[in-house]
Amino acid sequence: MYYPKIVAGIDIGGTKTLIGLVDHSGSILVSQQFPTDIKDDPKTHIEKCIETLSNCMKQIGINDQSLYGIGVNVPGLADPNKGLLLHAPYSGWKNVPVKNNLQEKWPGIPIRIANDVNACALGELVFGKGKKFQNFLWVTISTGIGGGIIINRNIYEGEHFIAGEIGHLVVEWENGNLCGCGNSGCLEAHASGTAIAKMAEKEKLIPATAKNVAQLAYYGNKIALDIYRQAGEYIGRAFSYAANVLNPGAIIIGGGVSLSLDLLEPHIRNTFHSAVIDEKNKNIPILKTALGYEAGLIGAASLIYANE
């Protein structure tokens, strides 16, 4: 009898942690989530992850021998070789030996760790729309904006592991909005969910959230439509930079704001088209992730599947 492989994904986000079991086709067999409590000691958080994963396994009746591997993604800088979470800015956790902690419970199986955005890019490569490209750019547009680069069907991390900072490309050189990073005019300060909410607040749209602005835009509210136009144009600027530099096969978008890609896309395209050289680059597909809300979890599992 043939037992398909089962891989665990652990997606440690800034506000929640999603844990599940993913099969070789990228389907989630079971998942559970709990809040990421940044007041926790990181060791305690990993213990909660172990407990939740054990519960998931019980729920579908598989034992430790059937677990093929564990992929973990973290909201920050990871050292894949040592299996460390080097630094998670939001929680302040540093040098957490994630791999070692998990390996004590599950010895002998592969355990891999990566930055969450890079893991999403890899998930899209293995299970999503990235399958048919050699090179592509993944962009998460959510509270913040981050990018992951796939080159020759591998994650590209750069000389110091900080490639793909799409959210910090300057898209407004004159009087740009102040960004959390300290610079001004970054894409994240002009087109993230947070930036859209700020524009809504300024325009007194209630509730001032990116989701509500999208809803109002779908109803035809002109102010809301204009907010998405502005965000779309800025995203188009940043994408033009990335496309002229990388010539990716596609740009694939995930994160909450990607649910409103239809509101953004004409404006992204318009700006992109005017700022990119060569017909092939002008026509690069700009796609919504095939992995949906659970892109992070599937991405975590893909850290194991990609290395088979």
Add this chain to the structure above:
Amino acid sequence: MYYPKIVAGIDIGGTKTLIGLVDHSGSILVSQQFPTDIKDDPKTHIEKCIETLSNCMKQIGINDQSLYGIGVNVPGLADPNKGLLLHAPYSGWKNVPVKNNLQEKWPGIPIRIANDVNACALGELVFGKGKKFQNFLWVTISTGIGGGIIINRNIYEGEHFIAGEIGHLVVEWENGNLCGCGNSGCLEAHASGTAIAKMAEKEKLIPATAKNVAQLAYYGNKIALDIYRQAGEYIGRAFSYAANVLNPGAIIIGGGVSLSLDLLEPHIRNTFHSAVIDEKNKNIPILKTALGYEAGLIGAASLIYANE
């Protein structure tokens, strides 16, 4: 007795063709140049290349048996697999079977062809300041501006062989200068040798050339200094895009305008620093090529040496 390898480089530029023999340390043993006559049939031009290379070999007394390989770079799009010059925009040459034409004269030896900017990047990797980096960006700032990307110590060409279009990154979104590519606000339209000469013309500096403006700037001419300040700031913008995306180990500059890097650098640095995230990226070295005026010829030879 040990005979070191000798490789021929053929650097077909838009206005001149430089041909020479390069040893394994990157030293040019002999070189000759002649104008690239765009009225020539491309086949005639290749024949001139063959004749000139034969003359070079005679000049230092080596015969066909001692020629280890030939690297060719072309001012346009190359197909390295088929050994074709696909399209040279300036001369209008298309689908020229460069490799086959040369192979008839020199059968059995490796012959490789590449775009000139990519060949320069490779030359810098093999023989220049790129030796100590896994990833870097090469930028030629000359009549136009082009980029070559080295990733994991190989040329990265992108999904459609058009990566590295640094000259067409938009650096001025409001009323930017019209670029030859049809877009507005491209780096090439604001900071190339041609753009610097246009600024000089507007300011009635005579002669209105990038070289003369640099000379005047070294003498302390305020208008000339200001032209280089503007160009430097725009280069800093484009470099910030490339660094946030690629996180290269270094940015290495060649081409005529790179001779005045000291005039540009404080302004490049200033803008770059304000628009790049992460200390490691902010401190990326911005270097002048180690290969000098003959970077293209050494780059052509490196197409052979890099593949040993």
